[in-house]
Amino acid sequence: MLIISVITFLVFSLTLFIFGCLFFRNQSAKFFKENTYLKNRIIHLTEKTRIIDGIDFLNKETSNHKDLCNSIRIISNSENVIITEMDKMNGSFKPKAYSSSKELNLESFNSEFNQDNTLAIITGSTGNSKIYDKINDSDLFPNWFNEIKFKYVIAIPMLNRIETHACVYVFFDGHQEFNLLEYKLESIGKLISFYNRIKLGNPETNKDNITFSNVFLNEPNKSEESSFFELDDNLELLKFKDKEISLSNSEYLIIKNLIQKNGQVLLYEEIEKILWPDNQNINKSAMRLHIFRVREKAKDLTNNLDIIKTSRGKGVFLDINIL
Structure with missing residues (x-):
């Protein structure tokens, strides 16, 4: 009789333990899901706020590529931003403007030509923005990337209607979560669109009218x-x-x-x-x-x-x- 009571107690205790583990696991999963949602919302709202900050640099007809580089650095919190412009004569891309905490000698950076099939050429031909990893995508980078310290780079085409006339490189050093880089890519794309509207002389592009x-x-x-x-x-x-x-x-x-x-x-x-x-x-x-x-x-x-x-x-x- 004593043995039966002990066995019953053990079975009851084990059952209670299993239910307890399942309950706490569900609660933990629910907490993790809610925490992830809140984290993503905070990131999203932060990126939207950064866009407004970046627009302050561009809300004038005299804005140029240097201003755009500065604005992109503000909204992306990146280390370096470089714009390469396309030579309409031969289709090559040459660095022309930048924003960085360090002095860069763009004249020493070589142009990217069609036969090189490097990042600006790929971005320009496809018209697509993309995030690249220094380790996994190094074969796509031009030689002058060796002068920049980074782990990730976002390449974004600047389009004049359907033709690419420039390519924007945004460099990040240190660890970056991929979903955060995606938010940054989207934010940069919005800012570039705003910049293009200003350059087209649209009278309605006012930062108070977004x-x-x-x-x-x-x-x-x-x-x-x-x-x-x-x-x-x-x-x-x-x-x-x-x-x-x-x-x-x-x-x-x-x-x-x-x-x-x-x-x-x-x-x-x-x-x-x-x-x-x-x-x-x-x-x-x-x-x-x-x-x-x-x-x-x-x-x-x-x-x-x-x-x-x-x-x-x-x-x-x-x-x-x-x-």
Whole structure:
């Protein structure tokens, strides 16, 4: 009888111990999840605040690449920022402006040529921004990167409509969490878009006017959900509910004209005039690529809603009924 009581007590104790472990593990997982969420929100809000700080340097028509470098250093908290400009004659990229706590001799930095297939050439040809690791991606770097102390570098193209005219390098030394680098990449992209708007002479690019305009504001029959689909004309952002995504200048022009069409077809001929207003060097392949990127970004933003449709042989349009 005593043995049965002991066994019963042990089984009960073991069961209680197991339930206790499961409970505390669930509580720990819940705490970790909440803590991670709060940490990411703090990072996100901090990056947004840094954007406003960086805009202070750029809110004037006289802003130049040196000012842009300084602004990028402010919002990214990076060690070095270098802008390489493209030579239209041979397609090479040469460092022209920088911001750093140390003196850099840009004249000693060699140009990057097409045959080198280094970072500026890759970034310029693809038109995509990316984060690179010094150890894993060293074969892509130009020789002058050896003069810079860093562990990670963000490469971002500066686009004049669809053509790359410069490449921005943002260098980070020390450990950086990848999700934080992604936030920084997005913030830098927004600042560059703002800078491009200033250089284009847009009178509405004022740092006190950074608000989202509802793209369906004139649609009285739209559902409440569609009111979360917005376009920021200043930072060239597309926003849906609590998500937002940055656009290149060409993507911004396409989506803005799609919105203005209010569901009507935006003809391919019209897109050509938008991207090549001088009607020279029209590149239909590049146009199709930009349309594809706009569609993919809209899908990512709206959780795979196919909001941009194709009218075969004519053009594209916004399916405003899908929302």
